[in-house]
Amino acid sequence: MALVVHMLILVGVVLLHVAYATYFERKVIGHMQVRMGPTRVGPLGLLQPIADGIKLFFKEDVIPGCADRTLFYAAPIICLVAAMANLAVLPFASGLVLAKINIGLLFVFAMSSLASYGVVLAGWASNSKFSFLGGLRSMSQVISYEIALGLSLVGVMMMAGSLDLSEIVAAQQQSRFGIYAIPQFLGFFVFVVAMLAETNRAPFDLPEAESELVAGYFTEYSGIRFSLFFMAEYIGMLVMASIATICFLGGWSGPFAVPHVPFFWFAAKIYGIMFFYFWLRATLPRYRYDQLMSLGWKVLIPLALLNIVVTGFVKTIF
Amino acid sequence: MMGTEFRNLAVPVRDGESELFTVQMGPQHPATHGVLKLNLWMDGETVVRCDPDAGYLHRGFEKIAENKTYAQFLPLTDRLDYISAMANNVGYCVAVEALLRIEVPLRAQYIRTMVAEMARITGHLLWLATHALDIGAMTVFLYCFRERGLLLDLFEELSGARLTTTYTRIGGVRQDVTARAMEKLARFVEEFPSRIAEYETLIDTNRIWLKRTKGIGCVSAEQAVQLGFTGPSLRASGVDYDVRKHRPYCAYDKVQFEVPIGVNGDVYDRYRCRMEELRQSALIIRQCLEQLPPGAIVADNAPDLVMPLARPRQPMAGSSLATGYIELVPNNDVYPEGDVYVSIEGSKGELGFYFVSDGGGRPYRMHIRSPSYIHIGGLATVCEGVLVADVIAIIGSLDVVLGECDR
Amino acid sequence: MTVQQILFFYFATVIVLLSLGAVTMRNSVYSVLMVLAMFFHMAGIYLTLNAEFLAAVQVVVYAGAVLVLYLFVVFLVNLKQEARITRFVKHPALGGVMAGALFLMLLFAFGSFSLGPQGAWPVAAIEEATFTRALAMELFTRYLLPFEVVGLILLIAVVGGIVLAKREESQEGAGRETAGSSITRGEA
């Protein structure tokens, strides 16, 4: 029973976070672009995400005539489920985790590879060429960058000696620098780049490149189904930011303990990474598809392999 | 299009002669700058063939012009390249004045030069904004609109409208510039180069930007001339052709400026050319402000217009201002027979008007040589064998406006 | 019945049903999805056996990579033509006989199953050390040589695949150029 309550709390908190991540994004990018961002709905525009949510919920749900209905319905749900399932294994603070499993990191990989099915099926089921191309792009992008993502974390696994996320944090606290981002700087770099690609964010937002593919795989989606994709994307960002925090930035540990808020540092680090996401989006142009692929295969994967080799050597020598 | 007998198929169907994936990009598409439609035949993401389909915005301007007086057609020129309507006004009036042999006073010439350059800046700014957005850099968009807004404010002060200005008149301009507006303009020109530097810091040294633009959509000098490209799209290929220098109009022979020339003719060079042109335009405006002579703003022998001019004048023979209508009697003195082709350097390229007059008060034939039309015509050649993402970059770099293309 | 047994029977039944679905589905995309769901249920079986590492790898590798490539292929082949084919082989009855014989053989072999000798890792030891650790310790100590050999074979396969793909690509590239230029000629 307690588990159900915890789950509901977690889902509620995360959905609220998603809503306000969009607000945060619009404010951040707004100020970077010499404008204000939302200001009208509520004080400082704080009710804007709520209004958006209500609007999306009540919008007409258009389904293209020749779409494959079953998969068209299923695709956004697959995406959302895959993103949300990750939340279960994330430790937000010491002991504050829904399901402490000893393959937490692998579970996250498994779920993120599942998310690509949602995307590619959305593209296929819409029976629209823009969607289809977006879906194909996303599929190959996610497969390629998942390799780099996984390899970049191997160094962390080697240093921590565990796949359990909580244990990784614990091992990190005992390590010399307190965070793995310093000894694993190469891995961290690869991870950050692959993380952007994995969540389809700028400058790797090709699957939904609006200038070429209209909106990529969710071109044909509207209303609540569109918002499911939207939520999945933001939860995906949150999960990736959490993984970065847990594996490289020392998780919930900070320079000093904040009383009564055990997850303070965790949240602060996540929001820092989210800010980084938005900052990049406001600054960088978009890669071209083949450039993205060659970056992934020819730069990131070799770098990640190098990182593994170096980590292995260092670990055996010292 | 593919068959629909098997409903659930969204796959490229490989049967018979076409092994290619066809995509109809547009007419409603965020990156086709209006209502352009591209039929693309793709092999994977490589465009094997591109067939642009224009005409969605065709309004029959040339037919309309044959049934309107010269002055009546003027507001319609705003709707050509609606991004920089001022330049169209200038081009149309310069052409009509050449046809009707009207001498425009010097002050009006300078004002026209000034507004044409302002229009070029607004046009280029919008181009930069949308081009950067196409490539994915969204912040430049809003920076450009900040400066564009300032210029549109000035247009509003000059003409009363921000977009469809109809500011020039046959024989001059609608009304004289105000000191306040000129002060604002001077301030703008002073500040503008630093703003350009700001845009450049955002994208010029960005590796992704360079990767997306350098070596993409190369057009050789010979090819560009062959395709009839004009304006920055031609000059980026290294061809020194600028109507302002070749056949000076307005006050362009009285101001100093340089024409930036590119080398490779790729998307990046077209971008660089336009950025340099922004600087040169600011320079021209500054010179115009310094040199702006006093005097009349409308020629004495300008034909009467439906709208009153700034200065009350005697109605000319053959018209009656009192009733507000123009009596169109064939009058070889006012509307001499003959034809003329006059072009100006619009922000997109050479905007030309070919007029045939038969002595009546209306054009016998008017042809608009619009740069966008010719650029889109050349798109098929440039887009062959590039990736679909590059098509977007190329459309953006050629800078087309469909209002002007389809007329 | 214990919870484990219930789970096992659930997973086993669903796996059988999904496998049947995968081969009988008319639409190959649905077939692939059936296989996807089947992989998840197989991962479930691994979980009931405490082999959580295998379960995760099953999902990551098979569902996340292999099957996605299948989906790719299915998208790119001509489904329209495939869908028209009612029979892939000339004599389906013969195939039926062979399948039936195989099934019978398995059924007879089923009776002679017996548990093998206990290894160095009894269940309690695995639960204590966690499966991942146990697997790694076995793999990198006792079975290091076979592990390395398998790695080498895979490496050769990867290199071979790249070489083959590279050659085809260069030929294809040449072909594409001629196709493009023929279109140019057509237009000029």
Added chain:
Amino acid sequence: MEPLAIAEKIKNQFPAEVIEVVESRGQVGVIVAREQIGAMCRWLKDEPELRMDHLLALCGVDYVAKNGTYEVVYNLCSIPLRHMIRLRARVPADDCRIDSVTCLWRGADWLERECFDLLGIVFDGHPDLRRILLPEGWEGYPLRKTYPLRLPAEQEWQGYVQLKELSRELSRFDFYSDMLSNQAKAGANEAKK
């Protein structure tokens, strides 16, 4: 080079082709016959003294009421030598054909298509001569002087008539209540298939 001198040169080179040289507002137009237009343009483009490499504009003019011809007007200019000339090729109204110059200027492709679209002049040798600005299936050539500004209702272009009918139909359409019945209809159709 002065425009009149260019006209003189053309006259010397193609004496049989040049019908008239007209000066207007300092610009010179050479009225020529249509037969040798390709050769003439090629010569203008290649002649080292002229080098008319840039086709400024190409358009048609309807002079049928005046002398029974259409004219295809080529405004040429030389980018390196900075001079321009206008060729006006006469095309008889009863045989509306002229050779295409797309092999000289690829940019002429769309200009000729436009000319065909709006005036009905056929360009022989054009790779892809079809309507461009007007929709396919449009009847008539609007820039001809005989083309009326407004047609009687029964002669209107079918595409426009259909569009009007459709919009009239849709203006009555109550999307919300009809949606369900339409879905039911679609379902029935599907079942039939």
